[in-house]
Amino acid sequence: MSAKPGKILMDNLWFNNPVLIQVLGICSTLAVTNNVRNTLVMTVGVSLATAFSGWTLSLMKDLIPRKVRMIVQVLVISFYVILIDILLRAYLPEASRQLGPYVGLIITNCIIMGRAEAFAAANRPLISFWDGLTSGLGYMAVLVAIALVREILGFGSVLGFRLMPEGFVPWTIMITAPSAFFLVAMVMWLARNLQARREAAAKAAKAAPKPAAGPSPAKA
Amino acid sequence: MKKKFDRENIAYVVIFSFVTCAVFVAGLAAANEATAPKVRANREFANQAAVLDALGIGYSGPAEAASLYASAVRPIEGASPRAYVAERPDGRHYAVEVTGAGLWGAITIVAAAGESLERLDGIQIIAQNETPGLGGRIDEPWFKEQFRGERVAGGRIRISAGAEAGGSGANDPDDGLVDGVSGATRTSQAMELILAKAIARLAEVAGGGK
Amino acid sequence: MDFEFFTMNPIALFFASIFTSNILLSNFLGMCSFISVSKDYKSSFGLGLAVTVVMTITAAVSWVVLYYVIVPLGLEYLSFIVFIIVIAAVVQILEMVIDRASPALYMSLGIFLPLITVNCAILGAILFMQIRQYAFIESVVFAAGSGLGWWLAIMLLAAIRGRIENNPVPSGLKGAGITMITIGFMAMGFIGFSGMIAVQ
Numbered sequence: 001m002s003a004k005p006g007k008i009l010m011d012n013l014w015f016n017n018p019v020l021i022q023v024l025g026i027c028s029t030l031a032v033t034n035n036v037r038n039t040l041v042m043t044v045g046v047s048l049a050t051a052f053s054g055w056t057l058s059l060m061k062d063l064i065p066r067k068v069r070m071i072v073q074v075l076v077i078s079f080y081v082i083l084i085d086i087l088l089r090a091y092l093p094e095a096s097r098q099l100g101p102y103v104g105l106i107i108t109n110c111i112i113m114g115r116a117e118a119f120a121a122a123n124r125p126l127i128s129f130w131d132g133l134t135s136g137l138g139y140m141a142v143l144v145a146i147a148l149v150r151e152i153l154g155f156g157s158v159l160g161f162r163l164m165p166e167g168f169v170p171w172t173i174m175i176t177a178p179s180a181f182f183l184v185a186m187v188m189w190l191a192r193n194l195q196a197r198r199e200a201a202a203k204a205a206k207a208a209p210k211p212a213a214g215p216s217p218a219k220a
Numbered sequence: 221m222k223k224k225f226d227r228e229n230i231a232y233v234v235i236f237s238f239v240t241c242a243v244f245v246a247g248l249a250a251a252n253e254a255t256a257p258k259v260r261a262n263r264e265f266a267n268q269a270a271v272l273d274a275l276g277i278g279y280s281g282p283a284e285a286a287s288l289y290a291s292a293v294r295p296i297e298g299a300s301p302r303a304y305v306a307e308r309p310d311g312r313h314y315a316v317e318v319t320g321a322g323l324w325g326a327i328t329i330v331a332a333a334g335e336s337l338e339r340l341d342g343i344q345i346i347a348q349n350e351t352p353g354l355g356g357r358i359d360e361p362w363f364k365e366q367f368r369g370e371r372v373a374g375g376r377i378r379i380s381a382g383a384e385a386g387g388s389g390a391n392d393p394d395d396g397l398v399d400g401v402s403g404a405t406r407t408s409q410a411m412e413l414i415l416a417k418a419i420a421r422l423a424e425v426a427g428g429g430k
Numbered sequence: 431m432d433f434e435f436f437t438m439n440p441i442a443l444f445f446a447s448i449f450t451s452n453i454l455l456s457n458f459l460g461m462c463s464f465i466s467v468s469k470d471y472k473s474s475f476g477l478g479l480a481v482t483v484v485m486t487i488t489a490a491v492s493w494v495v496l497y498y499v500i501v502p503l504g505l506e507y508l509s510f511i512v513f514i515i516v517i518a519a520v521v522q523i524l525e526m527v528i529d530r531a532s533p534a535l536y537m538s539l540g541i542f543l544p545l546i547t548v549n550c551a552i553l554g555a556i557l558f559m560q561i562r563q564y565a566f567i568e569s570v571v572f573a574a575g576s577g578l579g580w581w582l583a584i585m586l587l588a589a590i591r592g593r594i595e596n597n598p599v600p601s602g603l604k605g606a607g608i609t610m611i612t613i614g615f616m617a618m619g620f621i622g623f624s625g626m627i628a629v630q
Contacts, residue, residue, distance in 0.1 A: 110462045
């Protein structure tokens with residue numbers, strides 16, 4: 001296999017981030033990003049489900065008949081998501097109650113299906129696990145960043161700790177849905193601008209006669 | 221195809237699908253069975269804790285909650301929905317379970333008060349389906365703590381719409397008015413109606429009704 | 431059945447699910463296909479119609495399966511998987527029926543059906559229906575309203591995106607970025623509807 005763990009990590013976290021570049025899978029979690037704890041529970045759930053379903057499907061890939069491939073993928077993904085739901089209900093009843101239907105929606109998260117189809121179907125189990133986990137981490141990084149902004153400005157606190165001074169007036173819009181769309185757009189803008197700048201710099205370095213000093217970024 | 225056998229053979233497809241389904245469903249059934257007692261205990265604890273919370277009886281963990289519940293609280297037999305009596309040093313207190321319509325689904329709360337019904341002891345929320353982070357915030361301590369010792373004025377407690385004091389729940393217990401959740405006017409209104417229902421139910425139970 | 435259902439005014443529920451709590455603009459469900467398809471007005475129409483039809487039918491079927499099969503057998507923990515199978519089956523049958531009945535309709539609707547099995551809005555509506563314990567009528571009304579709300583949102587966005595195309599947008603925001611901002615403004619507009627409906 002040509003894919004290296006380090007390159008997969010960088011791709012999934014930054015150069016090909018599932019949310020920022022591929023615009024996948026935000027449906028199931030965006031609704032709970034006004035609370036950092038709920039966002040963490042959800043994104044950890046997505047990461048684990050992606051990692052384990054990638055691993056399982058990769059293990060099974062030589063056995064799955066083509067006719068039922070999609071349905072087997074959905075079965076495996078559902079299996080892990082239901083497992084997460086059962087574990088949450090037993091060990092984190094409070095979070096499970098607050099998240100309500102959103103845990104089940106992890107099944108339809110496009111990232112999981114996407115990684116199963118694009119990566120696990122053609123790669124070895126362990127590297128598929130790693131790919132799923134890092135995709136989940138890239139997803140987590142963006143959504144937790146958004147949740148931090150929303151909870152700090154919307155409630156003045158993070159994970160129950162009060163950060164803002166006494167006189168701080170909470171921004172109601174940060175609690176409601178529109179702010180999530182605006183924040184996703186801002187993070188996308190920032191990420192794309194940074195990537196475009198690095199690409200331009202890399203091109204300039206290549207055009208210059210002396211070799212580039214730093215490690216050259218991916219040309220994806 | 222690398223493998224020697226025919227993966228698209230219909231018999232293989234059927235057997236494969238069947239075996240895979242059976243394996244995964246068995247796994248889930250096992251996980252569900254293994255955690256069932258834990259989930260049941262969680263639910264039991266949540267119910268008992270809700271009654272203790274509403275009555276204002278402090279506890280530090282599930283074990284203490286269970287023993288406090290057993291010694292201090294007695295369910296009223298035949299009461300539907302559930303109602304409880306607690307003998308306290310200052311007299312008899314009642315707790316009732318009340319369900320009402322929220323914005324998106326039923327909200328079930330426990331409310332408690334002394335026999336005179338002059339002030340609420342407190343409330344606790346058992347189940348709600350309001351929007352997480354919006355209406356769902358009625359389940360946060362700052363909101364619920366406002367009802368602790370709040371005066372019942374004219375058979376109800378009003379909830380002001382969207383005038384939340386930064387989540388701090390700064391509140392005058394004598395005015396029969398608490399802060400609502402900002403951004404969730406509809407849920408706050410629903411809570412006001414459910415509380416009125418709870419207060420009426422408390423009066424009924426205190427008067428010997430079931 | 432000794433299940434306690436939640437009943438509310440179906441008309442209020444219908445309009446609330448279209449406007450005040452639009453399944454896309456306030457619950458973020460169905461974003462993936464929403465963003466990729468809303469580039470084109472005609473496709474948006476087809477996909478919106480397909481979502482509405484599938485959502486209403488699957489909600490009705492899932493309700494029956496849930497309260498006549500899953501709950502009596504005590505298999506609640508398998509409900510996610512059962513719902514997915516119901517959605518996939520309904521989509522498959524619908525595709526076959528439309529193909530036989532009307533090739534013209536198949537061209538405008540049928541091609542979107544496979545996209546729908548993994549649309550989170552459909553599963554989301556069913557999960558909301560389950561967790562809020564809606565009775566049968568409420569479930570169907572809620573699903574139909576959510577589908578129409580989704581349809582309305584994607585048509586509006588497609589119309590707006592058609593105009594944005596002719597305007598200068600910062601390069602980093604092109605495509606998904608500016609679309610997100612547009613959806614944000616739409617969501618703000620839809621919040622304004624909340625004064626319209628008294629849910630009691």
